[in-house]
Amino acid sequence: MDIDTPADLNWKEYMVDRLDAGVILVDRELRVLFWNHFMVMHTGRGAEQVVGKNLLEQFPELPQRWLKRKVEGVFVLKNQAFSSWEQRPYLFKLAHNRPMTGGVDAMYQDLSFMPVLDMGGQVMAVCVSLKDVTDAAIYAMQLKEARATLEKEKTEQQSLIKKLEQAQSQLLQSEKMAAIGQLAAGVAHEINNPVGFIKSNVTSMKKYAHDMVKLLDTYIDSEPQLQPDSKQLEQIKQIKDEIDFEYLVEDIDSLIEETIEGVDRVSKIVKDLKDFSHVDQGEWDYEDLHHCLDSTLNVAWNELKYKAEIVKDYGDLPQVYCMGSQINQVFLNMLVNAAHAIANRGTISITTRHQGHHVGISITDNGKGMDEEQQRRVFEPFFTTKPVGKGTGLGMSLSYGIIEKHHGKINLQSAPGEGTTFTIVLPVEGPARQEDKD
Amino acid sequence: MNKQQEFSEDQRDCLQEICNIAMGQAADSLARLLERFITLSVPAIRFISSDNLDAELNQLIGASTVSAVRQGFFSAHGDQGLRGESIIVFSETDLAGLAELTALEDEPANEMEEEELLLDIANVLCGACLNGIAAQLEQELGYSAPSMIGVNIPLRTLVNHRQVTWDQALSIKIGYSLESHSFQCDMLLLLPTSSVDELKRILDLFLED
Numbered sequence: 001m002d003i004d005t006p007a008d009l010n011w012k013e014y015m016v017d018r019l020d021a022g023v024i025l026v027d028r029e030l031r032v033l034f035w036n037h038f039m040v041m042h043t044g045r046g047a048e049q050v051v052g053k054n055l056l057e058q059f060p061e062l063p064q065r066w067l068k069r070k071v072e073g074v075f076v077l078k079n080q081a082f083s084s085w086e087q088r089p090y091l092f093k094l095a096h097n098r099p100m101t102g103g104v105d106a107m108y109q110d111l112s113f114m115p116v117l118d119m120g121g122q123v124m125a126v127c128v129s130l131k132d133v134t135d136a137a138i139y140a141m142q143l144k145e146a147r148a149t150l151e152k153e154k155t156e157q158q159s160l161i162k163k164l165e166q167a168q169s170q171l172l173q174s175e176k177m178a179a180i181g182q183l184a185a186g187v188a189h190e191i192n193n194p195v196g197f198i199k200s201n202v203t204s205m206k207k208y209a210h211d212m213v214k215l216l217d218t219y220i221d222s223e224p225q226l227q228p229d230s231k232q233l234e235q236i237k238q239i240k241d242e243i244d245f246e247y248l249v250e251d252i253d254s255l256i257e258e259t260i261e262g263v264d265r266v267s268k269i270v271k272d273l274k275d276f277s278h279v280d281q282g283e284w285d286y287e288d289l290h291h292c293l294d295s296t297l298n299v300a301w302n303e304l305k306y307k308a309e310i311v312k313d314y315g316d317l318p319q320v321y322c323m324g325s326q327i328n329q330v331f332l333n334m335l336v337n338a339a340h341a342i343a344n345r346g347t348i349s350i351t352t353r354h355q356g357h358h359v360g361i362s363i364t365d366n367g368k369g370m371d372e373e374q375q376r377r378v379f380e381p382f383f384t385t386k387p388v389g390k391g392t393g394l395g396m397s398l399s400y401g402i403i404e405k406h407h408g409k410i411n412l413q414s415a416p417g418e419g420t421t422f423t424i425v426l427p428v429e430g431p432a433r434q435e436d437k438d
Numbered sequence: 439m440n441k442q443q444e445f446s447e448d449q450r451d452c453l454q455e456i457c458n459i460a461m462g463q464a465a466d467s468l469a470r471l472l473e474r475f476i477t478l479s480v481p482a483i484r485f486i487s488s489d490n491l492d493a494e495l496n497q498l499i500g501a502s503t504v505s506a507v508r509q510g511f512f513s514a515h516g517d518q519g520l521r522g523e524s525i526i527v528f529s530e531t532d533l534a535g536l537a538e539l540t541a542l543e544d545e546p547a548n549e550m551e552e553e554e555l556l557l558d559i560a561n562v563l564c565g566a567c568l569n570g571i572a573a574q575l576e577q578e579l580g581y582s583a584p585s586m587i588g589v590n591i592p593l594r595t596l597v598n599h600r601q602v603t604w605d606q607a608l609s610i611k612i613g614y615s616l617e618s619h620s621f622q623c624d625m626l627l628l629l630p631t632s633s634v635d636e637l638k639r640i641l642d643l644f645l646e647d
Contacts, residue, residue, distance in 0.1 A: 073558075077467045079565030082583040087554035110583065 005177065016250030022092075022108075022109075022130030025116065028075050030055045030068065033125055042094040042107070074113045083111040085137045095132050108137035141300070166397070171267045173398050188274045195270065199263045206256045213249055235258065272298045284430060286319035289361065293350060296331040304348070307339040311349040317359050326402045331396040334363045334422050340386065341367025341420060356424050366419040375414055407431035443485050443634055449641045450483065453610075457481040460570025461612060467566045472616070479613035488602045488611045492594050497534075498611055499624055501529030505589045505595055507560035509566055510582035513636075520577065520636050522629040524568070525596065526560035532620035549589075551635070557584045563614060563625055575640050604630045608637070644647050 009017060016023055016039045025034035032055050035047045045058065056064050074081050083091065085108040094107040110133050116125040226233045239245075271296035297310060304310065338348045340367055351362040370378065370385075377383045380398040403410045407427055414420040445453065458481065465476045486494040506529040533552045536559075562582045572579040586621035587596060608628040629637060 073562065076470055077562060077566055079562065079569055080581055081561055084583055087550045087557065112583065
């Protein structure tokens with residue numbers, strides 16, 4: 001073959017020299033035996049400067065131990081070795097081909113270390129070839145980045161979906177509560193009317209009864225004027241015995257008193273029910289939490305009375321800026337849950353305290369308590385330990401949401417078999433005013 | 439259903455013997471390179487089918503979380519020659535400790551350096567063993583650069599089932615462990631059926647000599 005080549009190279013050498021990849025031949029001591037045109041162009045060092053010299057002395061910035069080990073490995077094992085840009089972006093720090101479009105700090109390189117054997121099959125040199133893979137590397141890195149972004153967005157979306165589900169279930173619950181509240185308010189209003197006239201009538205009846213007894217007393221006073229052994233006197237005595245007159249007079253008073261008390265109780269429950277399910281749900285105002293607790297106890301009495309003795313330890317509380325009806329809702333959930341935790345009969349203690357800018361309300365039961373898993377999940381929506389159909393698993397999560405909205409905290413302490421204490425801490429001045437202070 | 443691939447008794451014995459010799463040589467080279475004593479298991483030669491690849495891999499490897507590297511190898515003769523892939527599976531391997539042992543850099547190894555180390559070890563194990571086999575069979579093998587399959591991935595994601603185009607493959611499994619270090623690695627040399635025919639031809643030639 002007749003090709004014009006530079007005087008010192010034959011055409012095959014010339015071809016390797018002109019290959020569009022770095023080709024370096026080194027011996028076991030890393031002396032350079034060959035240095036092709038690609039390397040000359042990219043490093044700016046001519047073959048005459050490098051050949052015959054130690055590579056590490058010429059390029060002290062190279063990873064010395066790594067390179068020695070790599071070449072030694074090829075000599076020992078007679079086996080080709082590799083290096084990829086993914087783990088080691090480059091061996092030689094060379095300028096890349098993107099001075100304008102950019103994206104990397106240097107030319108990314110894939111390297112191969114090929115043993116060159118002598119006639120006896122022993123390794124006499126290592127041929128290092130260096131490929132410029134900058135463009136593929138940039139592409140791969142962009143892909144990786146895009147995938148990471150997608151992955152991140154996916155995670156964010158999942159957490160958003162979860163939040164949405166939570167919000168939806170709370171909405172569902174609060175709508176249900178609002179509907180029940182409205183119904184209760186309507187019923188309360190209907191009961192209020194008859195209770196009103198019953199009470200007014202009984203009060204009148206009490207007065208009439210007094211008057212009638214007064215009249216009767218007068219009649220009785222005039223009994224001696226009747227003929228002894230007369231028929232009338234005999235009749236009066238007989239009827240008195242028949243109706244147990246003495247007792248009747250005594251009892252009529254207490255009967256009426258008890259009736260009035262009963263009617264009072266009915267009207268109080270109706271009032272509490274109206275308070276509780278107030279149509280103006282969600283209004284912020286200063287509330288007396290003891291009043292809230294008492295009216296909630298009243299509403300929940302039916303659930304509580306057979307299960308537990310209520311022990312109140314009320315401290316000195318200021319009025320608290322809150323949404324009364326929602327706080328009532330929380331108290332109700334706590335109290336009903338406490339009652340449900342008690343298998344037969346137990347005690348529910350309610351303790352209130354005031355400290356600095358906060359008030360604390362603890363509701364303690366001596367029921368069955370919760371294990372760690374239950375404690376961890378108790379505020380999770382739809383988490384319930386009650387049988388299917390008995391609990392929605394929303395009460396506690398709803399309560400948590402309400403207290404969070406008040407910038408308060410709910411904590412719990414529980415031990416299986418010993419009971420549970422829920423402690424609610426609320427800022428006295430509510431969330432907005434609380435922030436001003438912090 | 440394809441015909442079940444199988445070796446004749448002679449072929450199997452011959453391949454087993456060749457593997458044993460190659461492994462001995464490989465262990466020797468490795469011990470010199472790492473300056474540690476290497477323990478190898480007897481090569482296990484068997485055919486696996488892609489239908490129940492998960493079960494096969496489970497049986498071969500055992501661990502459920504692994505790090506793995508793959509590398510292609512090929513003989514001359516293009517499509518007609520031997521073409522296969524080695525998958526080197528690291529399980530129960532203390533990467534940081536291993537990096538310290540080989541001490542490529544003075545600094546503690548980072549993630550990239552640990553990956554590089556796995557690639558290096560895979561390349562060395564694979565090359566040492568395959569070169570030994572090729573030398574005995576008077577074949578010349580070339581290698582692609584090794585690439586990471588993944589670090590700490592579930593075993594079942596080792597091979598993407600949707601990309602598998604073979605029904606049956608020859609698997610030669612060799613286990614390596616390193617004395618005094620937490621290091622367990624299994625090399626699977628996998629050859630598709632088309633290459634197995636070529637291997638049989640080469641083995642028959644070898645047996646004739």
